[in-house]
Amino acid sequence: MASSSGTSSGSTLLQNSGSEEDLQALMAQRKRKRMISNRESARRSRMRKQKHLDDLMAQAAQLRKENNQIITSMNVTTQHYFNIEAENSVLRAQFSELSNRLQYLVEIISFLNTSNDGFESGEPWTLPQPTTPDSLMNPLSLLYLSQPIMASADIFQY
Template sequence: MASFTSGSSQEDLQQVIDQRKRKRMISNRESARRSRMRKQKLSDDLTSQVNQFKEQNNQIATNINMMTHLFLNVEAENSILRAQLVELNQRLQSLNEIISCTNSSRSLEKCTSTFGGSDIHPTTICLQSPSNIAINYHHELDDFLNPWNLLNVNQSIMASPDSFMY
């Protein structure tokens, strides 16, 4: 019976070893399954994150296109407003010149009324001197521009026939 016990103890030992191998195999399978599940979950999470990033990218690209369109519209409107500003500044300058001329015309009327009026020519520059005299600067210029006063410019020059002899 000693051989039987030693045979049975070998079988028992073999069974224990086999049982341990099975347990380890089952444990390894479970561990591999959990590892595959973790990898699958990580892969799913990363895929989901990629999809979210793509969606955010599309939204950002749409926003950029919209902002670019708005920027171009504002830039065009700004350009129009700048052109209008230049035009309005020119009109303002012209109106200020007209007002200045009107004011100088009024001051001329004031000058003629102040200094007796009838003997002062419309082109007289009215200067306030300490003695309140209107100084007439138009006389020389007016004589040159008046066609009736150009008679001495149109006078013919007579040459004697003897002056061309050699």
């Protein structure tokens, strides 16, 4: 009996060690599969992260480009605005000068109408024709009226 139990325990041991080796091999294979799966998952995660980073970098570059375009457009518009403001100031100065000249001419005509009432038949005085020798119609005396009005934006303070 002893021999049969010894053989029996020896074969059980062999079966156990075969099973343990198979179990260890199976566990090692699962561990390798899990490790490969984890590595692949980490690689995919790094790729997603890199793609996200590349997308963000492209978006930042696009936003910088749009920002520069907006700044350029704003600078052009601002320069255009200042040019229009300067031109507007010149036109205001010219308007003021022409208004003053018109007022002076109205005063001259009014003066001539009042002074001519005693000499003529009471009709209002009109501007004389160029052939009339009149000191007011002398081209040299009216030279200042034909001069262009010179004004620039520099003379005005904003």
